[in-house]
Structure formats: C-alpha cells, structure tokens
Amino acid sequence: MSYSKKSIIEALHRTHGMIFLAAKEIGCAPVTIYRHAAKDKKIQDIIDSYRGQLIDKAELKLEQAVLNGEPWALNLTLKTIGKSRGYVERQEVTGAEGNDINLHVIYDNKPDA
Numbered sequence: 383m384s385y386s387k388k389s390i391i392e393a394l395h396r397t398h399g400m401i402f403l404a405a406k407e408i409g410c411a412p413v414t415i416y417r418h419a420a421k422d423k424k425i426q427d428i429i430d431s432y433r434g435q436l437i438d439k440a441e442l443k444l445e446q447a448v449l450n451g452e453p454w455a456l457n458l459t460l461k462t463i464g465k466s467r468g469y470v471e472r473q474e475v476t477g478a479e480g481n482d483i484n485l486h487v488i489y490d491n492k493p494d495a
Contacts, residue, residue: 385410390418390425399432 385408393404394415401419405412419426447455460469477483 383410385414385418387418387422387425390415391428394425394428394432398436399429401429 389408390404393407394401397403397407401415402412405415415425419429444455444459448459460467461471475483
C-alpha cells in the first residue's frame with residue numbers, strides 16, 4: 383500500500399513528530415515513515431523540528447530544576463554540559479587538542495642476569 387506525503391505530514395503534525403504514533407494513526411509500519419523521511423527533506427525536517435522542540439522543552443525543565451538546586455539536575459548538567467570543564471566520572475585520555483596519543487615502545491633485548 384502507498385501512503386501519500388500529505389497523509390504522513392498531517393499525521394506527523396498531529397502526533398508532534400512521533401513516528402510510531404503517526405504510523406499507527408495512518409495504518410502503516412513506522413519503517414514506512416522512516417523510508418519516506420530518508421527520501422523527502424520536508425518530512426525529515428518536520429520530524430527534526432518537533433524533536434528539537436521537545437529537547438528545548440526538556441532543557442527548560444532541566445534549567446528550572448538546576449535553579450531549584452535539585453541534586454539530580456545539578457549532577458546531570460555537570461556530567462553532560464559541564465563535561466568540557468572536567469565534570470566526568472571517567473577520564474578520557476587523548477593527545478593534545480583531542481588527537482591520538484602516539485606511543486613509542488622500546489624493547490630491552492638484554493638477557494636477564
């Protein structure tokens with residue numbers, strides 16, 4: 383069965399870019415919408431726009447939680463956005479400016495005494 387660009391776009395708008403809900407609404411598999419989005423920039427732009435808005439809304443809530451001093455929000459913010467300032471639980475070892483580290487291994491071929 384073929385689904386029109388118009389029906390997919392309308393379903394994406396009604397579901398705020400939620401692919402699985404849009405697919406259920408028009409009676410297709412989610413992969414159908416993914417395939418259409420891969421071929422049609424307008425469909426992909428609609429999905430991206432709604433996802434971007436969702437992330438922005440989540441960031442506003444995160445900001446409010448940080449301002450309220452909620453420990454989970456402070457921790458999350460420092461571990462993600464503050465990562466470049468050293469707030470990480472693991473250390474990343476890289477060369478200068480994030481480049482690879484060059485190692486030079488020297489073997490001692492002397493027999494043990």
